[in-house]
Amino acid sequence: MTLKVAPFLLLGAEYGHLITLRRLCAIGFFVSFTAPKLYLRYSARISQKVECSKWWVLEAWVACSHKKIVAASAIMAFWNLTxxxxxxxxxxxxxxxxxxxxxxxxxxxxxxxxxxxxxxxxxxxxxxxxxxxxxxxx
Structure with missing residues (x-):
């Protein structure tokens, strides 16, 4: 578990003094207004990219001859790493x-x-x- 959070611990040790309550509130306020605006502006492009990625994954899955091995490997990796x-x-x-x-x-x-x-x-x-x-x- 320590190895999974090691990068966050190192970043916190290095840059933790920069994180204050005032800065967190300012960032949260800024993100709460800009994230929905950006999503509305780019939602068509995001949807297009998602559909393209979905199509690409389905094409790769159809072309894959070892589907059971790939699925089992993905499940085992997920099980062991989470x-x-x-x-x-x-x-x-x-x-x-x-x-x-x-x-x-x-x-x-x-x-x-x-x-x-x-x-x-x-x-x-x-x-x-x-x-x-x-x-x-x-």
């Missing part, structure tokens, strides 16, 4: 992401089902007209 608190937080975030995905995919399925019902409802009167025309011709 604490129990981090593992629990990761599990919680994973559950939240999965529930969010299920809710939105379920909402998309409901919208698609409603659209399909509307299409069928529009086709039904047409079929009835065709049947009525055939009966009148006989």
């Amino acid at each position: 604490t129990i608190k981090t593992r629990l937080l990761t599990a919680f975030i994973s559950v939240v992401v999965l529930r969010y995905h299920r809710q939105h995919s379920g909402a998309n399925l409901e919208v698609a089902a409603e659209a399909e019902k509307e299409d069928l409802a529009q086709e039904q009167p047409d079929k009835a007209i065709v049947v009525a025309e055939k009966m009148s011709c006989d």
Whole structure:
């Protein structure tokens, strides 16, 4: 555990005298106003970069022939390099992401089902007209 926080301890020992309550409040005030403004200004670019990165990762994953080995190695590295608190937080975030995905995919399925019902409802009167025309011709 000491090795994980060693860089922070060294930085604190070297530059700790610069951190005061007044400076922390000033930085917090500045960040609380500039971070949302920067996000609003660059949100389109951020979204584009995220989509590009997501596409790149999915392409690399599809091209990878040793998927099970890579996944197992990543899980083992995460397990060995993190604490129990981090593992629990990761599990919680994973559950939240999965529930969010299920809710939105379920909402998309409901919208698609409603659209399909509307299409069928529009086709039904047409079929009835065709049947009525055939009966009148006989």
